[in-house]
Amino acid sequence: MRADLELLEQIDLYLGGKMSASEASAFKAKMDANPELQSLVSDQELLIQTVNRQAMMAELNSIAGAAGAAGAGAASWGITQWALTAIISISTVVGGYFIYDHFSTEEKVEITPQDELPQHDLLVENTVDTGDFISFELAEATDEYENELNAYEVEKEEDEIEDIVYNFDKPEFVEAEKITKEDPIKVNTEKPLKLVKDPVKNKTVISNANRKATYPGGLIEMKTFISKNLMYPRTPKDKGLQGTVKVYFLISAEGKISHVESDCFIMKDKSGKPLSSGKMIANVKSQKYFEKNAERLFRTSSPWEPATDSDGNLIVSGQTWYVNFDYYGQSSAYQLENEAPKKSACNIQSESDWEKVDVQTMKVKSQSKKFKLIGESMLKTNKDIKEVADLSDNQYKEICQIAAKYKACTVFIDVNNFWGAGDGTLYYYFGSFND
Amino acid sequence: MTDQEIIKAIKNGKREKALKELYAEFPKIKVNILSSGGDEMIARQLFHDSLILLVEKVSKPDFELTAKLSTFLYGINRFLWKNELRKRQKNPELEWKDTLILSAEDIGYNEEKEEKIKLLERILTQVTEKCKKIFELFYFKKESMADIAKKLEFSSINSAKTQKYKCMEKAIQLAKQTQTNATA
Incomplete structure (x- = not known):
């Protein structure tokens, strides 16, 4: 019989004497009429009794000291035989930590990552979290660690280029036509810009990847790496603050980590109460320290094993991780699977937009669409890019990843190398069409 | 701690203090067991078993204290020791002072x-x-x-x-x- 949770809970209440007199007598009557229920109740009662005896025996032995624990002779009815076991198992629990991954094959009752994952406040309820989860103890920062951290500045990799993102005070929509008109490139050529859009290629982007990028050696090695390279920064520790940092980064087809970005989106005090926005501002230094720590952790974890597509080719991919600094004990790093970058800039949504744009004139056919420029970035290339087809798959995907990061649906690339001055730098602009 | 305080602590899951208090009874019980053919090891074992039974008994919602807790504890211990001796094919009369004569049912032993x-x-x-x-x-x-x-x-x-x-x-x-x- 598969007992349902509610029933087991009721039995708990009944056995714990937490039912009112009328509830208890009703339950008793139900039990008398149902032998199956009766046996379930007695099973549960016995199990609870056993749990309690084990725990109590451990307690007694600790009171009695080592002399008591040594008593394992002719037991009258066996309790003492498992006293030692109980002590050992309890101490294991206290000192233990857990790694959960997808490969557990034990017969024991498993605690799945779904049950385990700390769900932070900003997540939608009922999120199915099946991403990776690592839990670890964080030591307080040593002098050496703090010095290193303070000296740490993001050293841009040679091929890592900063994205320029335009922050408009007010949402400002520029008509596609206007952009092209004002664009200096327009003066030089008939077709200066091309919209990156290829529905066929869309199908090969990250969502179909057979394997996601991983730290070499998987979660176990990653845990070791984190234990060695992450400590609890002093500034927030001294103030009794805990926090969770969201870290986003790209893993190139060569495994190199780039475009690392972090956001310590929530901080809590010792009691676990989230800081008000005012207090967040007052503790911006702690916030920055959390971010710097998490960011540095992932940046220095480079290189990773790159992701592969459905054909097994190495591809660029993006990942989002959360690093949770827990003031008291088990800090953790985890992923939410539903945040895996499944959609790229060139996603299906933009397909309809594309249909509405006249490639020759860059005019929006319907006139109801306006283009919002979100930002620009560039890419080192070793050959001239004359059209979208000249982009390698990885270049294509990288551009899409960057655009996706800023929630841009459409990308224009500067195919005539107007800005690049012939040094193999490809500029591109990303944005969205809005109604 | 008074008996009532001990009972309250046990019922509230704060056993440790209560157990420490009750543990003070061990030397007296040990003497009784040693004097009737037992050794230190079995004495401690039985004492622990008795404490567990006592706590289980006290934890029951319908528990009513009818004697001093220590007396109750002695009674349980006496029962278990008798039980043990029966297994060892001996049946000496146990003359313990201030001891309740308890049945298996009394202490919830089965x-x-x-x-x-x-x-x-x-x-x-x-x-x-x-x-x-x-x-x-x-x-x-x-x-x-x-x-x-x-x-x-x-x-x-x-x-x-x-x-x-x-x-x-x-x-x-x-x-x-x-x-x-x-x-x-």
């Missing part, structure tokens, strides 16, 4: 039940540490599910509850299987 508990003890070694920890915190330490969820890093009270019942279900199921195998 040979068949003890067998079952032994079985369940083995079962508990087959569930995960996390399961054991949940059981221990909930049933023994009497902590709230909210605290347990926080302590063991569950995402919510509900997922801790779910896990607890999964563990419970699994343990009962394992026990049933073992029993069936044993009788088959």
Whole structure:
């Protein structure tokens, strides 16, 4: 019989004497009429009794000291035989930590990552979290660690280029036509810009990847790496603050980590109460320290094993991780699977937009669409890019990843190398069409 | 601590203090057992077993104190020692001062039940540490599910509850299987 949770809970209440007199007598009557229920109740009662005896025996032995624990002779009815076991198992629990991954094959009752994952406040309820989860103890920062951290500045990799993102005070929509008109490139050529859009290629982007990028050696090695390279920064520790940092980064087809970005989106005090926005501002230094720590952790974890597509080719991919600094004990790093970058800039949504744009004139056919420029970035290339087809798959995907990061649906690339001055730098602009 | 304080502590899951208090009775009980053919080891063992039975008895909602707790404890101990001697094929008269003469029923001792508990003890070694920890915190330490969820890093009270019942279900199921195998 598969007992349902509610029933087991009721039995708990009944056995714990937490039912009112009328509830208890009703339950008793139900039990008398149902032998199956009766046996379930007695099973549960016995199990609870056993749990309690084990725990109590451990307690007694600790009171009695080592002399008591040594008593394992002719037991009258066996309790003492498992006293030692109980002590050992309890101490294991206290000192233990857990790694959960997808490969557990034990017969024991498993605690799945779904049950385990700390769900932070900003997540939608009922999120199915099946991403990776690592839990670890964080030591307080040593002098050496703090010095290193303070000296740490993001050293841009040679091929890592900063994205320029335009922050408009007010949402400002520029008509596609206007952009092209004002664009200096327009003066030089008939077709200066091309919209990156290829529905066929869309199908090969990250969502179909057979394997996601991983730290070499998987979660176990990653845990070791984190234990060695992450400590609890002093500034927030001294103030009794805990926090969770969201870290986003790209893993190139060569495994190199780039475009690392972090956001310590929530901080809590010792009691676990989230800081008000005012207090967040007052503790911006702690916030920055959390971010710097998490960011540095992932940046220095480079290189990773790159992701592969459905054909097994190495591809660029993006990942989002959360690093949770827990003031008291088990800090953790985890992923939410539903945040895996499944959609790229060139996603299906933009397909309809594309249909509405006249490639020759860059005019929006319907006139109801306006283009919002979100930002620009560039890419080192070793050959001239004359059209979208000249982009390698990885270049294509990288551009899409960057655009996706800023929630841009459409990308224009500067195919005539107007800005690049012939040094193999490809500029591109990303944005969205809005109604 | 008065008897009532000890009982209250036990009922509230704060056993440690109560047990320490009751442990002070050990030397006297030990003398009784040593004087009737027992040794230090069996004395301690029986004493621990008695304390467990006492706590179980006291924890019951319908428990009523009819004698001093220490007297009750002596009574349980006397019963267990007699039981042990019977197993050893001896039956000396036990002359303990201030001792209640208790029956198996009085102290909730039942040979068949003890067998079952032994079985369940083995079962508990087959569930995960996390399961054991949940059981221990909930049933023994009497902590709230909210605290347990926080302590063991569950995402919510509900997922801790779910896990607890999964563990419970699994343990009962394992026990049933073992029993069936044993009788088959």
